[in-house]
Each structure stands twice: as C-alpha cells, then as structure tokens.
Amino acid sequence: MSNENNKTLIEVQDLKVHFYLKASGFFNRKRQAVKAVDGVTFDVRENETFGLVGESGCGKSTTGRGILQLIRPTAGSVRFENIELTKLGKEAIRCMRPKMQMIFQDSYDSLNPRHPIGRIISDPLVIHGIARRGSAELKERVSELMNMVCLNPGYVNRFPHEFSGGQRQRIGVARALALNPKFIVCDESISALDVSIQAQIVNLLQELQEQFGLSYLFIAHDLNMVRFISNRVAVMYIGKIMEMADRQTLFKSPLHPYTKSLISAAPTPNPKFERNRQRIILSGEVPSATNPPKGCVFNTRCPIAFERCSQEIPEYREVAPQHFVACHAV
Amino acid sequence: MEPLLTVKDLSVSFNTTDGTVYAVNNISFDLYPGETLALVGESGCGKSVTTMSLLGLIPKISGNNMSGTAVFNDGVSKKDLLKMSEEGIRKVRGGQIGFVFQDPLNSLNPVMTIGQQIAEPLMEHLKIDKNEAERRTIELLERVHIPDAADRIRIYPHELSGGMRQRVMIAIAISCSPKILIADEPTTALDVTIQAQIVDLIENLSKELNLSVIWITHDLSVVAGLADRVLVMYAGTGIEIAQVDELYDYPSHPYTRGLLGALPNPDMESSKRLISIPGSPPDIYTAPYSCVFASRCKFAFDLCHKELPKLVELGNNHQAACFIAEQLRSEYV
Structure with missing residues (x-):
C-alpha cells in the first residue's frame, strides 16, 4: 500500500474540541469544559490508512468529526491539501465535502429508513449538483456504485430494513464513494458486525483503497483489526495522543505504558500464546474527561507512574524517526 | 469423571x-x-x-x-x-x-x-x-x-x-x-x-x-x-467441538476455518486479504434437512445440499459435522 514518501493529504495541528457544560447556578458563571479532544497532532498521507x-x-x-468540520474545532488547525478547513465558512466547507466522507458505525441509524437505497446513494450526487434526480446518468452511476460494493443493482428500490447488517454497511460505503472522495473517516465502521461479515467489509475497504487511492482514518477499538489494516497508528487516551508510530513499531516495540497494556489486553486467537502471556492488567477505569487527572492524564492508572507524572504534562515528542510518545519515563 | x-x-x-x-x-x-x-x-x-x-x-x-x-x-x-x-x-x-x-x-x-x-x-x-x-x-x-x-x-x-x-x-x-x-x-x-x-x-x-x-x-x-473445550455453533446447530488447542490447530469444519480466517493474525501483512465467508447466515424458518452451512461453503458438493451431516469423531475427542471433516483435518497434519 502506501509508503513514507507519499504526500501528506491531511495535516492536523494541535486540534482541540471542547464542549461546554451548562453553568450550574446563577452566580457561578464559569462554565465547565469537557476537553474531548485536547491538542492532537498527526497527518494522514495519500493512499494511507491511519488507525x-x-x-x-x-x-x-470527536477527532474524526473535528477533521471533517462536522463539529467545529475549538482551536488548532486542520489542513486538507494545504487548505485550512477551520477558517472556511459553511458554504466553502460544503464545497470541500465531496473530497472527504464518512462511514458510520451504526448503519441502521445512518441510513434514512424512509428512503429506498437508490435515493440514499444518489443523494450526495444530486445535492452537489453532479447529476439531476431521475436522469439516466444518475441511474447508471448508482448501479456502478452498487456493483463496486458488491450489491445487486436490482435492489435499488429496496429499503434499508430489507438488508442485513453487512449489506447495510455496504450501502454506507457506496454513499461515501459516490462523490469520488480522497479521504474517508471510518468511524467504528465494522464494530457492530459479525466476525465473518467484518472480514468482508475490511476486504472491500482495502480493495477500494487500491483501486481509487483512498486515504482512511480508521477509528476502532479492536486492536487486532487496526493492526491489520493500518499503515500508521495513534493511540488516544482522554483527548490526547499517547503514542504514534507505524504499525510494526507500535505493535512490536511500544514505548508508552498505556500502549503496552492495551496490546497485552487484546486477546488473540491463539490458545498456547494466550495461556502463557503475561497480561498487564490496568487497575481502575478511565477517568472522566470533565475532570481529567493533573499532569499526565494516564498517571492514575499507570503502572510505572512517579511523582513528576502527576504534576507535569509530558511533552508529545519524536523519540525516534516517525515515532512520537508523550511520557516522562520514555 | x-x-x-x-x-x-x-x-x-x-x-x-x-x-x-x-x-x-x-x-x-x-x-x-x-x-x-x-x-x-x-x-x-x-x-x-x-x-x-x-x-x-x-x-x-x-x-x-x-x-x-x-x-x-x-x-x-x-x-x-x-x-x-x-x-x-x-x-x-x-x-x-x-x-x-x-x-x-x-x-x-x-x-x-x-x-x-x-x-x-x-x-x-x-x-x-x-x-x-x-x-x-x-x-x-x-x-x-x-x-x-x-x-x-x-x-x-x-x-x-x-x-x-x-x-x-x-x-x-x-x-x-x-x-x-x-x-x-x-x-x-x-x-x-x-x-x-x-x-x-x-x-x-x-x-x-x-x-x-x-x-x-x-x-x-x-x-x-x-x-478448555470449545463448541462452535451455526444456525442453531453444533458443528464442531474439540479441546481448545486441537480446535485452533486443526479446525476441521469449513465454518470454523472461516471464523478463524476472518480474524487478523498479529503477524499478518496487511497486503494479505482476510478470509471472508461469502453471504450471510441463513434464516432459520425451516428445520435443517441438509448441511446448514452448505450455501456459504466453498467445499460444498451435491450431498451437502441433500443430507444433514452428523458429528463424526475425528480422534482426540474432536467432532465435526461435515462430510469431509476427516479430509480437512488431515490436510493440517
């Protein structure tokens, strides 16, 4: 797939998305912020899958939506092919949308149940004025798209509820592809599917990537799948990136204690390996983003935390070429 | 015991x-x-x-x-x-x-x-x-x-x-x-x-x-x-049962193989494709009269669409409900 020489497609710099809670009480006007994304920096290259x-x-x-400007970021910059998206107005963003699309987790909630799938897939083309509704050209494009995702074009007048979960996800993929995008955010796009169907969708995404040179931001919690599909991977914890590297480095020689414990907690289909492996089991649970721990956000669960970790926020720095870590102990 | x-x-x-x-x-x-x-x-x-x-x-x-x-x-x-x-x-x-x-x-x-x-x-x-x-x-x-x-x-x-x-x-x-x-x-x-x-x-x-x-x-x-042991089910039927090591080392039912193949192996190169099982599980409005997996199985032949395979013992307390289970298991050895 991609290599390091590929051009940068998207550059995310210190992206922050904060949500404000309602102020409690009349005199207490200071609003509490939920720092959902708090300063993340990475880039996505052409023809790359970034996990x-x-x-x-x-x-x-929230990071994925912040990039697509579905949620306007609080601060930071997102550059798509060197165009600063955060500064663009509503209309200008709309003109950028054809190049960046999204595939959602829940194909049931993200497809309009009252529209036949032909309408769902053709809507982007009509809205962006590429084809008129009812035109022969549009019909042709819809069947082409359906063929691309291995759906029978004869089903064009059926409704979403008539399809299985895997097929509905294919409809979502076809809709995302309609405008020939360069970049697609896959937000947990396979998490709700059965194992055998997951493999079908992952294979489809990879084929389409090769065919059209797509870039994906692949958001998921299944580490094995991310490891398989991604070129580079970033690990997030309470709004911050803890570690980022190419997939081989990240999974073979992780440096951040959180990455290490995540990898050791993810089971693999290998009984002998599983029985003998030493798991790093983290105590406690993820603290709330309303009230994140002082210093390093991971310090409350970190097995190797020391004094400095609860006082000072570790710098996100490049420790080896293309390997970024935010940890005092590294 | x-x-x-x-x-x-x-x-x-x-x-x-x-x-x-x-x-x-x-x-x-x-x-x-x-x-x-x-x-x-x-x-x-x-x-x-x-x-x-x-x-x-x-x-x-x-x-x-x-x-x-x-x-x-x-x-x-x-x-x-x-x-x-x-x-x-x-x-x-x-x-x-x-x-x-x-x-x-x-x-x-x-x-x-x-x-x-x-x-x-x-x-x-x-x-x-x-x-x-x-x-x-x-x-x-x-x-x-x-x-x-x-x-x-x-x-x-x-x-x-x-x-x-x-x-x-x-x-x-x-x-x-x-x-x-x-x-x-x-x-x-x-x-x-x-x-x-x-x-x-x-x-x-x-x-x-x-x-x-x-x-x-x-x-x-x-x-x-x-x-310790695993029983794999498909469309309401038990299709394979074995000790855990035996099952993962020698999966002998095509469905079990498909399930294992669909999971990415940590050392797998991403240029490879996952083995996906085509189609989706059948609806279960009829009592099984033939192999429940036949419609999605790449090994299926005439018999699979006519007769219901029983669980056969393959040794090691390993049983699979497939007409060619023995052959599939021996391929792995």
Missing part, C-alpha cells in the same frame, strides 16, 4:  | 406469526467439573437460547417447543433441567447455577441498591437473615474487587461504571456457591482494558471455587486463553 485507537470516550470519534 | 451437566439432543423452536423459528437443533454436550466450555457463534446462532433453556428462562407456553434432556448431576441426585417445575428450577437458577449476562444495566434492577440485589438470592436460597446476608454481601463485593464495599452496598446500579456493574453481576452469580456459572458474552460491551480485568476475575474465581463455566461468545480470541 486511531482508544477506549470509549477517549475522543477518537 | 462424571459430567456435571449432560445436554442431549436439545432442540428449541418458537412458533411465530412468520412461521416456526428453529433456534436450536439437536445440540449435545457435556460439562465436566472445573471445566470451562466455550459456546462460540455469530449472532442468531442459538447460543443464548441454549443457555436460557438450561436456566428455565424459556416460558413453557404453547408455541414454544422444547425437546431433549439436560441432566444436572449435583452429586446428590440427577435431575433433568428441562423437565423441572417452575418451583424446582427456581431453586437451581441463581443457586447451583449462576449466570452473568452481557448487559449488566439491563440485568440489574435500577430501583434497588446493589446490596439488596446481592442479598436477595442469599436470603432466598440459603435462608439466612438480613444481617448475615449483609455481612456476606460485603464479603462478596470484596471478592469481586469492588473498593469500599461496605459503603457501596447502598448505591444504585446507575452510579457504577460498566465494568463495576459487571462485577456486581458476578458477585450475584457466585453468591450461593454455584457449581456452574453461565457467562453470556460477559465482556462484549466493555472496553479492552476492562475486558481484561473481568476475564481475569472470572478465571480466578472459577479456579478458587472450582466452578464449571459455560462461556458464550462470538469472539474466538476471547476464549482462546480461558476455555
């Missing part, structure tokens, strides 16, 4:  | 307005003392219905059809769980057989404190008084590693996180010193690091208490390290 992993609530989906 | 539980030819079907749903068809397995048996399969394969029928949770009303036997040997007497009265099964369920379900928020009562919910089965099954029950409740919460147990008994389920709720479910399940623990996807809704905590907890408890565990999951990775 983003982390536990629920760590801000990985 | 005599099995603790012997399930033979268990079939469950439901008459619905759309037709009869054949949820479970002739499932047989044994569960030995101290053993962990994994039931693995994709959604709708009948793994939960199997255990619900063992717990007497399938209402005995017309339209629900159940046949077969499930003999539970508690050391004193043998009784068929499927034929027991509602009164009788209540003594077993939550007593000698504990259970943990996937979604602890839906399984716990939102308007009762967790202390009350743990004490309830204690008072019901062990006939102990309130004070004694409270003392044991605190002990149980400590046992499942809930900090500040003495204070926590007064809080409600919504005040706890998902992992903590699952710990409460486990405390309830082991409260009456059961012989069997049925764990139905206990870690599926949890994050990876919390999943590891819960797996670790159940594994340790089963060793300490010499529990037999039936672990239901769709994920062959989760049970790789903790199961």
Whole structure:
C-alpha cells in the first residue's frame, strides 16, 4: 500500500474540541469544559490508512468529526491539501465535502429508513449538483456504485430494513464513494458486525483503497483489526495522543505504558500464546474527561507512574524517526 | 469423571406469526467439573437460547417447543433441567447455577441498591437473615474487587461504571456457591482494558471455587486463553467441538476455518486479504434437512445440499459435522 514518501493529504495541528457544560447556578458563571479532544497532532498521507485507537470516550470519534468540520474545532488547525478547513465558512466547507466522507458505525441509524437505497446513494450526487434526480446518468452511476460494493443493482428500490447488517454497511460505503472522495473517516465502521461479515467489509475497504487511492482514518477499538489494516497508528487516551508510530513499531516495540497494556489486553486467537502471556492488567477505569487527572492524564492508572507524572504534562515528542510518545519515563 | 451437566439432543423452536423459528437443533454436550466450555457463534446462532433453556428462562407456553434432556448431576441426585417445575428450577437458577449476562444495566434492577440485589438470592436460597446476608454481601463485593464495599452496598446500579456493574453481576452469580456459572458474552460491551480485568476475575474465581463455566461468545480470541473445550455453533446447530488447542490447530469444519480466517493474525501483512465467508447466515424458518452451512461453503458438493451431516469423531475427542471433516483435518497434519 502506501509508503513514507507519499504526500501528506491531511495535516492536523494541535486540534482541540471542547464542549461546554451548562453553568450550574446563577452566580457561578464559569462554565465547565469537557476537553474531548485536547491538542492532537498527526497527518494522514495519500493512499494511507491511519488507525486511531482508544477506549470509549477517549475522543477518537470527536477527532474524526473535528477533521471533517462536522463539529467545529475549538482551536488548532486542520489542513486538507494545504487548505485550512477551520477558517472556511459553511458554504466553502460544503464545497470541500465531496473530497472527504464518512462511514458510520451504526448503519441502521445512518441510513434514512424512509428512503429506498437508490435515493440514499444518489443523494450526495444530486445535492452537489453532479447529476439531476431521475436522469439516466444518475441511474447508471448508482448501479456502478452498487456493483463496486458488491450489491445487486436490482435492489435499488429496496429499503434499508430489507438488508442485513453487512449489506447495510455496504450501502454506507457506496454513499461515501459516490462523490469520488480522497479521504474517508471510518468511524467504528465494522464494530457492530459479525466476525465473518467484518472480514468482508475490511476486504472491500482495502480493495477500494487500491483501486481509487483512498486515504482512511480508521477509528476502532479492536486492536487486532487496526493492526491489520493500518499503515500508521495513534493511540488516544482522554483527548490526547499517547503514542504514534507505524504499525510494526507500535505493535512490536511500544514505548508508552498505556500502549503496552492495551496490546497485552487484546486477546488473540491463539490458545498456547494466550495461556502463557503475561497480561498487564490496568487497575481502575478511565477517568472522566470533565475532570481529567493533573499532569499526565494516564498517571492514575499507570503502572510505572512517579511523582513528576502527576504534576507535569509530558511533552508529545519524536523519540525516534516517525515515532512520537508523550511520557516522562520514555 | 462424571459430567456435571449432560445436554442431549436439545432442540428449541418458537412458533411465530412468520412461521416456526428453529433456534436450536439437536445440540449435545457435556460439562465436566472445573471445566470451562466455550459456546462460540455469530449472532442468531442459538447460543443464548441454549443457555436460557438450561436456566428455565424459556416460558413453557404453547408455541414454544422444547425437546431433549439436560441432566444436572449435583452429586446428590440427577435431575433433568428441562423437565423441572417452575418451583424446582427456581431453586437451581441463581443457586447451583449462576449466570452473568452481557448487559449488566439491563440485568440489574435500577430501583434497588446493589446490596439488596446481592442479598436477595442469599436470603432466598440459603435462608439466612438480613444481617448475615449483609455481612456476606460485603464479603462478596470484596471478592469481586469492588473498593469500599461496605459503603457501596447502598448505591444504585446507575452510579457504577460498566465494568463495576459487571462485577456486581458476578458477585450475584457466585453468591450461593454455584457449581456452574453461565457467562453470556460477559465482556462484549466493555472496553479492552476492562475486558481484561473481568476475564481475569472470572478465571480466578472459577479456579478458587472450582466452578464449571459455560462461556458464550462470538469472539474466538476471547476464549482462546480461558476455555478448555470449545463448541462452535451455526444456525442453531453444533458443528464442531474439540479441546481448545486441537480446535485452533486443526479446525476441521469449513465454518470454523472461516471464523478463524476472518480474524487478523498479529503477524499478518496487511497486503494479505482476510478470509471472508461469502453471504450471510441463513434464516432459520425451516428445520435443517441438509448441511446448514452448505450455501456459504466453498467445499460444498451435491450431498451437502441433500443430507444433514452428523458429528463424526475425528480422534482426540474432536467432532465435526461435515462430510469431509476427516479430509480437512488431515490436510493440517
């Protein structure tokens, strides 16, 4: 697939997405902020799959939406082919949308149940003025798209509920592909599917990537799948990136204690290996993003935390070429 | 060693307005003392219905059809769980057989404190008084590693996180010193690091208490390290059963192979493709008369579409329901 020489497609610099809670009380006007994404920096290259992993609530989906400007970031910059997206107005963003699309987790909630799938797949083309509704050209494009994702074009007038979960996810993929995007955010796109169907969708995504030179931001919590599909991977924890590297480095020689424990906690289908492996089992649970720990956000669960960790936020720095870590102990 | 539980030819079907749903068809397995048996399969394969029928949770009303036997040997007497009265099964369920379900928020009562919910089965099954029950409740919460147990008994389920709720479910399940623990996807809704905590907890408890565990999951990775034997189910049918190493080393049913192939191996190059199984599971409105997997199977031939394959012994207590299982197994050797 891709290599290091590929051009940068998306550059995310110190991206912050904060949500503000309602102020409690009349005199207490200071609003509490949920720092869902708090300063993440990475780039996605052309024809690359960039994996983003982390536990629920760590801000990985918000990062994806922040990049697409579905949620306007609080601070930081997102450059798509050197165009600064955060500075663009609503109309200008709309003109950028064809190049960046999204495939959602829940194909049931993300497809309009009242529309036949032909309408769902053709909507982006009509909205962006590429084809008129009802035109022969549009019909042709829809069947082409359906063929691409291995759906029978004869089903064009059926409704989402008539399809299985895997097929519905294919509809979501076809819709995302309609405008020939360069970049697709896959937000837990396979998490809700059965194992055998997951493999079908992953294979489809990889084939399409080769065919059209797509870039993916692949957001997931299944480490084995992320390891398989990604070129580079970033690990998030409470709104911050803990570690980022190419997949071989990240999985073979992780440096951050959180990455290490995540990898050791992810089971593999290998009984002999599983029985003998030493798991690093983290105590406690993910703290809330409303009130994140002082210093390093991971210090409350970290097996090797020392005094400095609870006082000073570790710098996110490049410890080896293309290997970034935020930890005092590294 | 005599099995603790012997399930033979268990079939469950439901008459619905759309037709009869054949949820479970002739499932047989044994569960030995101290053993962990994994039931693995994709959604709708009948793994939960199997255990619900063992717990007497399938209402005995017309339209629900159940046949077969499930003999539970508690050391004193043998009784068929499927034929027991509602009164009788209540003594077993939550007593000698504990259970943990996937979604602890839906399984716990939102308007009762967790202390009350743990004490309830204690008072019901062990006939102990309130004070004694409270003392044991605190002990149980400590046992499942809930900090500040003495204070926590007064809080409600919504005040706890998902992992903590699952710990409460486990405390309830082991409260009456059961012989069997049925764990139905206990870690599926949890994050990876919390999943590891819960797996670790159940594994340790089963060793300490010499529990037999039936672990239901769709994920062959989760049970790789903790199961002794694995039963793979597809469309309500048991298609392969073996010791865990034997099954992962020599999967002999095409479906099991497909399931294992669909999981990315850590050392796999991403230029490779996952082995996917084409199509999707069949609907189960007809009782199986031919191989249930034939329509998706790349090895299928005439016979597979005509006749129902039986489980055949392949040696090493490894059985698979496939006409070419022996050939498939020998390919691996």
